Amino acid sequence: MEFFTPEFWKNYAKKRKAEFQTSKVATKKIWEEMAHFYKDFEKEKSYEEIKKIPIEYLENQRIFNKPITIADICCGPGTHAIEFSKRAKKVFALDISQSMIDSLKQKSKKYNIKNISVKCNDFFKEDFREKFDLVFVSMSPILNELDSIDKLLLISNRYLFISFWAGKRKNDIFEKCYKAIFNRNFKWDILDITIIFNYLYSLGYSPAIFYKNSCWENKYNFEKIFQHVLWHLKFYKDELTENEKEKVKEIIKATDSFKTYIRIGFLFLDKEESCKRI
Numbered sequence: 001m002e003f004f005t006p007e008f009w010k011n012y013a014k015k016r017k018a019e020f021q022t023s024k025v026a027t028k029k030i031w032e033e034m035a036h037f038y039k040d041f042e043k044e045k046s047y048e049e050i051k052k053i054p055i056e057y058l059e060n061q062r063i064f065n066k067p068i069t070i071a072d073i074c075c076g077p078g079t080h081a082i083e084f085s086k087r088a089k090k091v092f093a094l095d096i097s098q099s100m101i102d103s104l105k106q107k108s109k110k111y112n113i114k115n116i117s118v119k120c121n122d123f124f125k126e127d128f129r130e131k132f133d134l135v136f137v138s139m140s141p142i143l144n145e146l147d148s149i150d151k152l153l154l155i156s157n158r159y160l161f162i163s164f165w166a167g168k169r170k171n172d173i174f175e176k177c178y179k180a181i182f183n184r185n186f187k188w189d190i191l192d193i194t195i196i197f198n199y200l201y202s203l204g205y206s207p208a209i210f211y212k213n214s215c216w217e218n219k220y221n222f223e224k225i226f227q228h229v230l231w232h233l234k235f236y237k238d239e240l241t242e243n244e245k246e247k248v249k250e251i252i253k254a255t256d257s258f259k260t261y262i263r264i265g266f267l268f269l270d271k272e273e274s275c276k277r278i
Contacts, residue, residue, distance in 0.1 A: 009199040010146045017144060017189050028096045028122070033231055035099035038077045040224070046216045053212060053266060054138065054161055055083050061268070063159060064088065068133035071155060073123055074140035078104030081116055084136070091116045094126060123148070134159040139264075144191045146199050153203075158271050164193040166211050166265030173255055177229050180247045181240065193265030200269060207269040216260040225258050 002008065041047045058064065067089035072081040075093035077100050084091045085108075093116055095101050101120045108116050119126075123142050128151075135156040142148045143164045152160055169188055178186040197209050220228065229248055233240060240248070 004198070004202055006146075006199060006202045009195060009202055013144075013146050013191055013195055013199075016191060016195070028098075030231070030234060031095070031097040032099050033234075035077065035097055035103065037224075037228065037231075038079075038100075038103070040218065040220065042077070042079060044216065044218065046214050050163075050212065050214060050264060051079055051083075054080065054136070054163060055087075057266065057268065058134075058161065059087075061270075063134060070134045070136060071132040073135060073137045073152065074142055075104060075118075076100050076138075078107050078116070080136060080138060082107055082111065082113065085113045085116050088134075089115065092130070092132065093118045094121060094123065096120070096122050123151075128155045131155050131157045133157050134161065136161045138163045139165075143193075143196065146191075146196070149196060149199060153271075156271065160207075160267075160269040160271070162193065162196060162267045163264055164196065164267075165190050166193050166263040168213075168263035169260060170262075171258070171260040173225070173252060173258055174229055174232055174260075176251045177233065177248045178236070180251060181233065181237065181244050193267055197265075197267055200267075205269055205271070206273075207267050209265060209267045211263055211265050213261075213263050216262060218258045218260075220258060222252060225252050228258075 064087040069090045070084045070088045070092070072078075072084060072091060072093045075081050075095045076097075078093060081091050081093040081104060093101075093104055095104075095118075098120045101118050104116070104118055107113075108118075123140075132155060135152050137143060137152065143162065152162075167188075169190075175186045193209070197207055200207050218225070218228070226249060229252065230240065230245070233248075
């Protein structure tokens, strides 16, 4: 196989992911369970700082200088969709979780926002009949599949903005729990945004990419930390035994903070300015 072709990167992506199966983690059930955590996330300083980065970057690129339409794919509770609505002609927000969509609807009503349309559906099953000037995806497991990038490109008239993991995510509590359950060290096998960059480059595009290191410190009580760790472990095992849950509880009790050290990548593509090399 010729190196660094689109096919090369798709095969690499499949080999890279050992256990983190998109078909398992991008499901309605698992994101319904996560929905209530977002109320806490949105109050955290680190979350607020990360949230501002895409808006500030797009403003610096003068993307909002003319009326545009935006698709916020896997929008969650509308953290970004609300901000986009202040700057865009129209925002379409899609998510697989009805609870996430309901949260966005409540925010739209609270702030009297009229230019956001929402839909609860699986991205992989959604038949997009409309294109958008800007397609936006932030931290979604759909980005573990390079076929998703193909679909995002198809529904974008011009711009694509992605934020995703960039090779670093470390949480000592989770890693200790993972080892206690599976008797092996945790391996971070999520796809890296740099692979997405390379795939786009192999298609002939020249996207911009930059990174941000951060520390998420969740000030949860014991029960919330416990439920949060159980939720993440479901990516690797559907249900823990009672004995395994007790192991998780003992590990959490022995620690006094819940910090996650992360590196996030931000990728911006202007399809009209990219130099097609192939």
